[in-house]
Amino acid sequence: MARAKIVYSCSECGHDQPKWAGRCPGCGAWGTLEETVREPAAPANPRFAGYAGYAGSAGEAGVIALKDVKAEEVARLSTTLGELDRVLGGGLVPGSAILIGGDPGIGKSTLLLQAMAKLSAGQRLLYVTGEESVQQIGLRGRRLSVDCGQVPVLAETSLDRMISAIESQRPEVAVIDSIQTVYTELLNSAPGSVSQVRECAARLVRLAKAQQITVFLVGHVTKEGAIAGPRVLEHMVDTVLYFEGEAGSRFRVIRAVKNRFGAVNELGVFAMTEGGLKEVKNPSAIFLTRQIAETPGSAVCVTREGSRPLLVEVQALVDDTSLANPRRVTVGMEHNRLAMLLAVLHRHGGVPLAGQDVFVNVVGGVRLAETAGDLAVVLAVLSSLRDRPLPRDWVSFGEVGLTGEVRPVPHGEERLHEAAKHGFKRAIVPHHNAPKGGVEGMEIVRVKTLQEALSAL
Structure with a gap:
């Protein structure tokens, strides 16, 4: 069997090289090369045979002229939160992967819990938490007076068991909170490392495309405000949202910096109250x-x-x-x-x-x-x-x-x-x-x- 080897990966651009250096040769960033373990290729697993590529990839459909492509209107699912729907471009698109990042305590988990509570009336859902216990999620819902009793919650950090639960539950919308806590046993590196984040996110995105599931990935941010982990993480997903707020202010702003299904630089405004996040319909005021x-x-x-x-x-x-x-x-x-x-x-x-x-x-x-x-x-x-x-x-x-x-x-x-x-x-x-x-x-x-x-x- 091939042995694992140590490589140094850039957290900004994903460039790999065998030796450490102060500056990344790929993007020129300083101090971004991190030690990771490159595992040998695993044998083919029939369990993931259906996710080998995105749905409708070139390998399946072949070469086709754009004039022959039938453009169909995508049916969107409303979150019933108008400000969040605005930023997403009108609602959730089946099979899309959405990455949302923000400072600790800004309200990312609160926003998603409120959205899931509103969606639980008519859709199959799954909320996977890797940072909190199921009891903590329940206490937060009661503290915010959010009716989340019908939301299925799973406390898990193993990617393989997480995928098994998604396959058995077959939800329409799934939340992974957060991607930095997820790990796969195919790699020996610690959760949150460049290789783990990249591999876990790639498999979750392929799962979303194959089974037409809308997946929310919650991401940590660095001290500079960028989403932690490899920069390629933002390239893999369909939508990147940043949740921002001034220190000491109760107002929160959610901004789209990438959206394959809508306009970028859209802005949604919320106010943090004792009952959770409330939409601000007239932010100019x-x-x-x-x-x-x-x-x-x-x-x-x-x-x-x-x-x-x-x-x-x-x-x-x-x-x-x-x-x-x-x-x-x-x-x-x-x-x-x-x-x-x-x-x-x-x-x-x-x-x-x-x-x-x-x-x-x-x-x-x-x-x-x-x-x-x-x-x-x-x-x-x-x-x-x-x-x-x-x-x-x-x-x-x-x-x-x-x-x-x-x-x-x-x-x-x-x-x-x-x-x-x-x-x-x-x-x-x-x-x-x-x-x-x-x-x-x-x-x-x-x-x-x-x-x-x-x-x-």
Whole structure:
């Protein structure tokens, strides 16, 4: 029999090599090579013969032209949690593998337990826990007043026994909590190692495809916020969700960064209460918890997360510095983006900021990942510098270019209607984003350059 050998695998890209090195030759990451045991190929097991490949693989169907493929609408299963369905693209797809990660205690298990409790009325389910006992799951359900009495629960970490239970129960939806605790006896390495996570996830994904089961895989995250284990884990599954929340805040945000059955960057918002996670139907209301009095350095912009426009508050603080190099600190937006906007404000707006520290914060834990917040950031910085507040019923959005122009952003009319729905009376927007018919109850100021936007104040 062939003997097992020791190899060093990169936790980022999965590259293998026989010797340890400080830097991975595959992706260039430092300190990511981990010692693993490479087992010889196991003899064929007829038990897994049906999962040799994904359902409908090229080996079974052969070569076919795309024009001959019959596109059928996938029947989705609703979780009855609207915010979770939104992030998933409309519901659960049979045969899909969904990976959900987040910080410890953020609410991953709570969210899935609530979803399983709602699905238990009409679907066959299986909740596999490797971190908690069955009693702990029951206590959590009673503490949260979740009716989960009909949810079948299995406390198991062995992959082989787990697959046997799935084959006998034949559930439509299965939850594995978590993938880092699962191990297979075909490998000698410890649970959570690169080889164990990769092999166990691959077999569970093949099982989901072969038997048309929707599988949720709960994943741990590293201190950097990425899902622990090999990077290939995110490539194997169909959907990757991140569950996030600011420390000390009761609001939780679930975000899709990969979705083969829907749009990415969709956002779902929940509030953690004594009765578990509650959906937030109007997230703009929680991100606009502004003070009653008008304060300098505050501006409201309309950003967009997936298919949903959101109103968020951007706060800026400009103060004299005692340092040779002024500080530029950002929370919720890219640091280099702020440095560029300050340079444009100086060059094309005539506002020097070389002697001031500038701090920018996006309220509510939202991250400005698009350029539509540029104009609001510039206006908030100027408001703090001049110590003059912007009116509370003003809103703005638009991309600021290096030549001082204000460029249009996608879905401008939807953003304006969202702002008007929340009572805003005046909007400073790029010229090409203003609708011809206007928006009822709102004055729209069209600007083409940064200078025109500053003059409109």
